[in-house]
Amino acid sequence: MQINRLLEIVYILLAKRQVTAKQLAEQFGVSPRTIYRDVDTLSAAGIPVYTNKGKGGGIRLLDQYVLGKSLLSDKEQIDILSSLQGLNALNVPEVEPVLNKLAAIFNKNSTSWIDVDFSRWGSNYADQEKFNSLKTAILNRNVVTFDYYSSYGEKTERSMEPVKLIFKGQGWYIYGFCRLKDDYRLFKVTRIKNLTCSEETFTREIPRESWSDSDSLDVSHRTVRLVLKIESRMAYRVFDEFDQGSIAKNADGSFMVKVDYIEDEWVYGYILSYGNDAEVIEPEHVRNIIKRKLEASLRKYL
Template sequence: MQINRLFEIVYMLFNKKTVTARELAQHFEVSQRTIYRDIETLSQAGIPIYTNKGKGGGISILPQFVLNKSVLSDVEQNDILSALQGLNALNIPNIDPVLSKLGALFNKNNTSWIDVNFSHWGSDDSEIEKFMSLKHAILNKKVIMFDYYSSYGEKLTRSVEPLKLVFKGRGWYLYGYCRLKKDTRMFKITRIRNLLTSDEVFNRDIPEDIWSPSENTGNRGDIITLVMKIDAQLTYRLYDEFQPENISRNDDGSFTVTTSMPENEWVYGYIMSYGEYAEVIEPTHIKDIIVSKYKKALKKYL
């Protein structure tokens, strides 16, 4: 009990700078004599605590002192606070008090440097609620059920053991074990509908590398090297969607993009989203597929 009280006294001194023995005694419901004994114990332990008498006086700690400077470097302290800020942005409960205490102990300002919003532009609060439900199911290992729309427009009801929320390639995904497919899968969260959390608890370990091909066989096609020529009018998209080293400027002002993608219906639709401003150079069979799709689309308007 005394150790806990000693720690909290140090924290209060970091936080309030100066506090009277009476205030400490009332807070801990002990006598002022006990508080003075605690202060003496802390001083003997090397904590630079001092007292000032008179009006405005009280018990203080040297402002330059950092409690665990010998244990954690300045960089490590910043890393810890940054990680906690990230958790706080994800609405993980009870992070604020920890941030406040560690910020005081490390003698650092608690600067808010990150904010995260799980919803996409134009969505309502239901998207955020969906993420909170998924987080609850993952942390409590609860089986979930939902309707899911595949890349082919197929709607199936899935029963899933949720393992992790991940962000990849400009999109949020749920990684989990699908009982329907009897394998792990990545589910794009914007395609999840009618999410329900059951009372059933599961027990499953997360694979070390969830991005390995063996963990994603049901979600990807063969990886191809895609080369496209894109007009200058679409420059604003290029640097949002590709790495600068994958983009080269042509003499006519257009761009050539070289990238690796899984070949599936999604990538065909992605290429076509550039409309008249993109031309597939390689592979030639992808070029033929896009031509065929444009011809079929054109028939609908003739």
Template sequence: MQVNRLFEMVYMLIEKKKVTAREFADYFEVSMRTIYRDVEVLSAAGIPIYTEKGKSGGICLLSNYVIQKSVLSENDQINVLSSLQGMKALNVPEVEPVLRKLAVLFEKNNADWIDVDFSNWGSGLEEQEKFNHLKNAILKYQRIRFDYYSSYGEATTRTIEPLKLLFKGQAWYLYGFCLSKAEDRFFKVSRIRNLEVLAEYFVRETPPQVDFELFKRIPQEFLLVLKIEASMAFRVYDEFDQQAIEKQADDSFIVSVRLPEDGWIEGYLLSYGDAVEVMEPLWLREQIRKKLVNSLKKYV
């Protein structure tokens, strides 16, 4: 990630005094254009960085430059370290060395006080590699190609200019520009298969803030009202916001929540067995009834 690369560049320059753009590019596995863009970012941030031309040229810092930890307050230092601790959950290998160096600089004990794991139970190495390939493609501005399965099991091959990974609603999504549809799209990472990082590069600005309204367009939302028995209290409190839950006199729950109209919802509700009743909408109640009737026919 760029912030880690910028910190590492400054530390390398403090240690080595001069580093060529090619050396930086090879070390970070990025293009020289990216390195020069990083130099501009550091310069704009007030770091006294400059370039020397010629055979013995390179990227340098003013000889008397040191990182002043006093620029950040005590709380700022703690927040920076805490943020990097959280980023370790994304399995970004560059975070750990930066975290150690900043902990030394700030004279703070690098205590692992938080652990976050976004992976699914039982997810294997293949899923972790997929995430790393997506991350690298985003950082290096490389196009990707993959087979994508909709909620109805329909497969299409997509070529994407990946821009961001987002975590929303207990799932990872890839946000990027779809060349097939010629527009920005979200793709659920768990439905991506046969991912291939292409040797094709693109130039596109990464939006500082993603328009989450796109989630509402794909697909449309509806109001779901459920009655769930008390025996499923652990799932109710795990899977729904407190504001959506209304506990009844018999200890059952009425849950009202807006969800995207997607094929996964039927399987999700059936996972509750006979402990759930769909109150609204009526069309979904009827779909669940038909599925249960068809399922029963296989056992009688």
């Protein structure tokens, strides 16, 4: 207990530079006399701590003192703090106290330079809570249950051991072991409804095989290579939504985009979201599907 208290005192002094014996005594639930004995112990161990008596006095460390600085280079210290900032942005439990302690030890400002919001643009509170529940289930290894709607609107009840949240192709997915299918599956988060995080825990680890294989998707579709001609006025979307290597510029200023997507209703809707500014060049069957959808929409206005 004393060793832990001694370390905590050093951390506090590194962060605040000066505190009173009374403040430390109240924090640790001991007497001021015990705190002064701790100060003597730290001084004997070579820690440059001293006390100032009178008004405005207290327990201090020598200015510019940095604990353990020689163990890590300046860049390594910054890398460690940056990594912890990333975890803290994800609200990983008990990271913030460690971040603050190391920032004090390294004598560096732990300015919050990163923030992570798992929810999509335009989402509501319920969507944000869904992401928080999934994240908590992954960290605590809790089994989750939910209703899942396929791209055709078919509902199934699922029980899952979640292991990873993934952002892929403008959408969030949860990857884990689906007990209904007795295999690993990838579920689109927006199609998950009535999510419940149970008290049951699991021990399953992430498998070595890649989650990016389309076979892991909980849909019956395969990827399709799309060739799209997109008008120049949609340049802001083209460079936001496609990799530079998949974009070619035509002589008339339009763009030719080649991209692989899982073929489902989302893809058709995505293409249609461009209106008359996008044309499917290949494959022919997708071109025909888009044509039929446009014709069906037009008939509603005739």
